[in-house]
Amino acid sequence: MRYKLLISLIFTCSSMAACEDTNNDDNGTIVIVDMAEPDASVDSTDMSKVPDMVSDVDMVDQPLDMTPNDNDDMDMAVDMEVEHDAQPDLDTMPQYQMPTIADHEVLEDINPDPDVVEVNLEARLTSVDIGNGIVLDMMAYNGIVPGPLLQAKQGDRIIVNFTNNLDEPTTIHWHGLRIPDDMDGSPRIQNPVQPGESFTYSFIVPDAGTYWYHPHVNANEQVEKGLYAPIVIHDPADPEVDVERIFMVDDILLDDDDIAPFFQSHMESVHGRNGNTLLINGSSEIPVEAPTNGGLVERWRIINSANARTFSLGIPDTSFKVISSDGGVLPEPYVTDRLQVAVGQRYDVEVLTERNKAHTLTAYIPTLNAQNEVVESTFDIAETTRETTPFDFSTPEPRTWQGPALPEAPATRQETYVLDGYNNAFGQLVWTINGKAHSMEPLSTFTRDEVVEITIQNNQGPEHPFHLHGQFFIITDDGSGQSVPGLKDTVLVPGRSTVKIIAYMSNPGMWMAHCHILEHAELGMMSEIEVLDTMP
Numbered sequence: 001m002r003y004k005l006l007i008s009l010i011f012t013c014s015s016m017a018a019c020e021d022t023n024n025d026d027n028g029t030i031v032i033v034d035m036a037e038p039d040a041s042v043d044s045t046d047m048s049k050v051p052d053m054v055s056d057v058d059m060v061d062q063p064l065d066m067t068p069n070d071n072d073d074m075d076m077a078v079d080m081e082v083e084h085d086a087q088p089d090l091d092t093m094p095q096y097q098m099p100t101i102a103d104h105e106v107l108e109d110i111n112p113d114p115d116v117v118e119v120n121l122e123a124r125l126t127s128v129d130i131g132n133g134i135v136l137d138m139m140a141y142n143g144i145v146p147g148p149l150l151q152a153k154q155g156d157r158i159i160v161n162f163t164n165n166l167d168e169p170t171t172i173h174w175h176g177l178r179i180p181d182d183m184d185g186s187p188r189i190q191n192p193v194q195p196g197e198s199f200t201y202s203f204i205v206p207d208a209g210t211y212w213y214h215p216h217v218n219a220n221e222q223v224e225k226g227l228y229a230p231i232v233i234h235d236p237a238d239p240e241v242d243v244e245r246i247f248m249v250d251d252i253l254l255d256d257d258d259i260a261p262f263f264q265s266h267m268e269s270v271h272g273r274n275g276n277t278l279l280i281n282g283s284s285e286i287p288v289e290a291p292t293n294g295g296l297v298e299r300w301r302i303i304n305s306a307n308a309r310t311f312s313l314g315i316p317d318t319s320f321k322v323i324s325s326d327g328g329v330l331p332e333p334y335v336t337d338r339l340q341v342a343v344g345q346r347y348d349v350e351v352l353t354e355r356n357k358a359h360t361l362t363a364y365i366p367t368l369n370a371q372n373e374v375v376e377s378t379f380d381i382a383e384t385t386r387e388t389t390p391f392d393f394s395t396p397e398p399r400t401w402q403g404p405a406l407p408e409a410p411a412t413r414q415e416t417y418v419l420d421g422y423n424n425a426f427g428q429l430v431w432t433i434n435g436k437a438h439s440m441e442p443l444s445t446f447t448r449d450e451v452v453e454i455t456i457q458n459n460q461g462p463e464h465p466f467h468l469h470g471q472f473f474i475i476t477d478d479g480s481g482q483s484v485p486g487l488k489d490t491v492l493v494p495g496r497s498t499v500k501i502i503a504y505m506s507n508p509g510m511w512m513a514h515c516h517i518l519e520h521a522e523l524g525m526m527s528e529i530e531v532l533d534t535m536p
């Protein structure tokens with residue numbers, strides 16, 4: 001039973017050369033299918049397309065002031081809060097008690113200042129039991145995978161006293177947080193923290209929401225080996241719920257009982273490293289249990305921390321609403337039956353638990369059946385189990401979720417970024433943005449608060465979750481003509497498609513812009529943009 005998951009996880013393959021080496025992939029447990037050019041034996045209609053997560057809800061046309069305050073104090077350089085309708089005055093509030101988040105170790109706040117969260121964090125090599133009798137040599141923050149939860153309230157200063165006890169350099173990137181660029185973990189700015197050395201990260205967190213932290217050095221290996229962890233920035237104005245949970249969804253590539261060597265197959269270069277074992281909150285024993293009572297309102301924060309795999313998720317036969325996305329609570333929640341979560345992305349859902357019923361977070365993954373046909377397989381990855389006492393017979397009352405309206409400022413500038421790839425003279429795959437791999441020249445130079453429509457054109461078959469550091473954007477065209485609710489920092493650009501975003505360059509600095517398939521980034525799909533600290 002221990003490998004019951006391994007037999008059928010596949011990854012979809014498009015039109016770049018490597019699909020041919022499918023059948024002699026080193027790990028015989030994986031079967032790869034060319035989805036773009038299926039052979040006659042494959043009925044692609046079964047699987048034709050994972051439904052889009054886009055709802056029918058149009059984005060609300062209400063103003064959102066993303067303008068930074070005119071405050072020259074550089075310590076306050078991140079004070080470009082997204083105004084919240086019910087923004088509390090944190091100075092006059094009684095001390096805020098952060099909600100408890102189930103089943104996650106939390107970094108201890110060692111600073112008595114109620115508006116400062118100061119924590120100690122260490123990266124080190126360690127053995128980790130992922131369940132099913134598998135113990136792996138991994139890298140971990142404070143010895144656990146995922147690492148401990150970093151939480152604070154909106155507007156707090158976070159101080160992380162970080163020590164690198166790995167045997168290689170690392171940095172920490174605080175994915176999604178609009179903080180100063182020298183605290184962002186970019187190895188283009190920060191000298192990586194060497195083995196045995198320490199670095200103090202210090203920044204103010206302007207935006208509430210669900211985020212995560214991970215390295216930005218040798219990231220394809222360090223993240224795969226376990227260096228990833230959740231961040232929750234609480235908004236005291238958010239409705240209270242009965243239970244909050246985090247699900248970090250990952251897949252890991254095992255070779256026997258070890259983490260498989262890196263870049264051993266051409267497929268890993270083409271599509272990124274797709275795992276053969278699902279890890280939910282670090283456990284391979286799925287579904288992971290989520291004990292609860294019936295009749296409760298729960299907030300589930302879902303984070304895709306995989307190297308490459310886009311997850312299609314649902315909670316069958318359950319009343320749930322999408323309430324929050326990368327950049328925080330949505331102007332209007334929406335109902336859907338599928339959530340497409342690309343690597344790096346986050347979604348929060350409100351789940352109403354019923355009496356005497358299990359509620360299951362389910363992943364839908366393309367697999368091959370016995371007839372070698374592509375089918376969609378269902379993996380229950382987390383399941384609520386009812387606690388017997390005390391038993392709550394009440395009917396859950398959904399909360400009222402309303403985040404800030406999205407910005408409505410029109411774009412005053414257009415840019416196009418072309419994602420492409422080629423085989424170099426040594427037969428190695430190189431991934432590029434605007435024709436360049438690992439470009440050290442900015443793709444664009446913007447001025448602070450410039451509003452830019454960026455067309456992201458994918459010339460090849462593999463998809464690219466494109467991540468822009470330090471800024472938020474909205475997705476006006478996800479490649480199928482649909483818009484996507486909410487503020488984002490990562491957009492999935494499907495194979496041979498063109499996506500449009502409108503980005504709000506609110507945060508001055510040099511910002512990494514790259515594919516979040518970590519192998520693609522490693523092989524060149526990595527660049528940056530510059531935002532000058534001058535008004536247009």
Ligand SMILES: [Cu+2]
Binds near residue numbers: 463516517521525
């Ligand atoms: Cu990519």
